[in-house]
Amino acid sequence: MDTKELLKKVRKIEIKTRRLSDHIFGGEYHSTFKGRGMTFSEVRQYQFGDDVRSIDWNVTARYNEPYVKVFEEERELTMMLMVDVSGSELFGTSNQFKKDIITEISATLAFSAMQNNDKAGLVLFSDEVELFIPPKKGKSHVLRIIRELLEFTPKSRQTNIAEALKYLTNVMKKKAIVFVLSDFIAEDYERTLKITGNKHDVTGIRVYDQREEAIPNLGMVQMRDAETGTLQLVNTQSRKVRMAYKKYHQERVDYFEDTFTKSGCGILSCRVDESYVKKLLGYFKRRG
Numbered sequence: 001m002d003t004k005e006l007l008k009k010v011r012k013i014e015i016k017t018r019r020l021s022d023h024i025f026g027g028e029y030h031s032t033f034k035g036r037g038m039t040f041s042e043v044r045q046y047q048f049g050d051d052v053r054s055i056d057w058n059v060t061a062r063y064n065e066p067y068v069k070v071f072e073e074e075r076e077l078t079m080m081l082m083v084d085v086s087g088s089e090l091f092g093t094s095n096q097f098k099k100d101i102i103t104e105i106s107a108t109l110a111f112s113a114m115q116n117n118d119k120a121g122l123v124l125f126s127d128e129v130e131l132f133i134p135p136k137k138g139k140s141h142v143l144r145i146i147r148e149l150l151e152f153t154p155k156s157r158q159t160n161i162a163e164a165l166k167y168l169t170n171v172m173k174k175k176a177i178v179f180v181l182s183d184f185i186a187e188d189y190e191r192t193l194k195i196t197g198n199k200h201d202v203t204g205i206r207v208y209d210q211r212e213e214a215i216p217n218l219g220m221v222q223m224r225d226a227e228t229g230t231l232q233l234v235n236t237q238s239r240k241v242r243m244a245y246k247k248y249h250q251e252r253v254d255y256f257e258d259t260f261t262k263s264g265c266g267i268l269s270c271r272v273d274e275s276y277v278k279k280l281l282g283y284f285k286r287r288g
Contacts, residue, residue, distance in 0.1 A: 006147065006150060006151055009150055010143060010146050010147055010150065013103065013104060013107050013146055013150075014107070014111075014143065014146065016104065017104055017107035017108040017110075017111055018107075018111045020108050020111075020277060021108055021109075021111035021112040021114075021115055022111075022115065025108055025109075025111075025112040025280065025281070025284070026111075026112050026115035026116065028112075028281060028284035028285065028288060029109075029112035029113070029115075029116060029284065030116050031284075031288045032284045032287045032288040033077060033079075033177050033201065042069075042070045043056050043059050043067045043068065043069055043070065044067065044068060044070055045065065045066070045067055045068075046060075046065070046066035046067060046068050047068075050068050051068075054068040054069050054070075054071075055067070055068050055069075056068060056069045076118070077113070077116070077118040077119070077176075077177060078118065078119045078120075078121065078135045078172075078174065078175075078176040078177065079109065079110070079113040079118055079119065079120045079121070079135070079176065079177040079178075079179070080120075080121045080122070080123060080135065080168065080172060080176045080177070080178045080179070080200075081106045081109060081110065081120065081121070081122050081123070081145070081179050081181065082123045082125065082164055082165075082168060082178060082179065082180045082181065083102060083106060083122065083123070083124050083125070083149065083181045083182075084102070084125060084126075084159060084161075084180075084181060084182030084183065085099075085124045085125065085126055085130060085152060085154040086125075086126045086127070086154070086156070086157055086158055086159040086227055087157030087158070087227040087229075088159070088183055088185055088227055089102065089182075089183065089207075095273075096272055097272075098183055098207045098208065098209060098272055101207050101270065101272055101276055102149075102181045102182075102205075102207050103146070103149040103150060104276065105181060105205060105207070105270070105276050105280065106122075106145070106146075106149055106179075106181060107142075107145075107146050107149070108280070109179055110142045110145050110146070111142060113142075113177075114137065114138065114139060114141075114142050117137065118137070118177075119135035119136055119137050120135055120136070120137075120141065120142060120145065121133055121134055121135030121136070121176075122145045122148060122149075123164060123167065123168060124148065124149075124152055124154070125159075125160070125161075125163070125164035125167075126154045126155070126156035126157065126158055126159060126160070127156050127158040127159055127160035127163065128155070128156060128160065128163060129163070129164060129167045130152070130154045130155060130156070131148060131152060132167075132171065133145060133148065135176075157227045157228075157229070158227045158228070159182070159185065159186045159227065160186070161180070161182065161184070161186050161189040161192075161193075162188060162189040162191075162192040162193075164180075165180075165189060165192040165193055165195075165196045166192050168196060168200075169192075169195055169196050169199060172199075172200065175199060175200055175201065176200050176201070177200070177201045177203075178196070178200045178201065178202045178203070179202075179203050179205055180202065180203070180204045180205065181205045181207065182204070182205075182206065182207070183206060183207055183208050183212070184204065184206045184252060184253075184255075184256040185212075185252050186252070187252070187255055189259065190259045190262075190263070193259055193260065193263045193265065194262075194263045196263075197263035197264050197265045198264075202260075202263070202265040202266070203265060203266035203267070203268060203283075204256060204260045204265060204266070204267050204268070205268045205269075205270065206253070206256055206267070206268070206269040206270070207270050207271075207272065207276075208269065208270075208271055208272070209271070209272045210271055210272070210273060212249055213246065213249055214242065214245065214246045214249075215234075215236050215242055215245050216236065217236055217237055217242070218236045219235075219236060219237055220233060220234070220235055220236075220237075221233075221234050221236050222234075253269075266283065266287065268280070268283045
């Protein structure tokens with residue numbers, strides 16, 4: 001992708017996702033993810049409807065009229081986006097790949113963090129950590145995250161979620177809001193997720209394609225494993241083959257949902273051809 005094309009794509013995603021964060025998600029994000037507490041800001045004259053418990057009696061006695069203490073939420077939150085860049089994300093039977101939806105969701109979340117003056121960082125992972133961008137504030141930083149999501153080429157095509165979670169736990173010393181975006185066609189990350197979930201506020205966002213749920217009867221079809229590159233001739237006429245395929249997919253989904261729930265983490269699933277806006281908004285409202 002040349003620079004001109006890349007900048008055009010970045011701008012297109014910025015316009016779409018920033019509008020979403022400005023008008024929809026910014027406020028929902030703020031109310032869902034609270035700061036560390038309330039800090040004293042100032043005193044002002046009592047107004048009708050103020051809570052009498054917030055009256056500053058010392059100042060009230062000095063000026064002989066009621067004054068109240070004003071507190072502000074102490075935010076200074078950090079959001080980390082952990083994005084799966086393995087080969088299976090380059091799959092899609094609709095108009096978009098899973099990677100495209102993951103990029104848009106990540107950009108929306110990053111702009112929502114920016115709007116609330118929070119830091120945003122990025123971890124791109126396959127079966128190893130491919131890239132780490134430390135959390136920072138500001139628009140130029142968010143645009144850098146979007147550029148990496150669009151043009152980064154991973155060294156590996158395979159997946160290891162546990163390895164990525166382990167890395168995050170080691171590199172992030174303070175509590176962070178963590179979104180793990182993947183198709184979660186993986187296993188053996190239960191123990192690591194439990195450790196990460198105890199330290200951070202973690203949400204798993206599963207992005208998947210309808211053809212991963214079940215394959216239609218198309219006769220003999222040559223299929224390629226997106227992560228290993230292995231070619232295999234599959235008889236989709238066989239009901240046994242189709243059922244085995246469906247069972248394998250459902251086992252991965254069940255493992256994802258059970259593992260995240262048991263670890264006290266949030267879960268959200270979004271199909272490529274569905275509106276991630278509705279899904280994300282629904283999740284924020286439930287949590288808020």
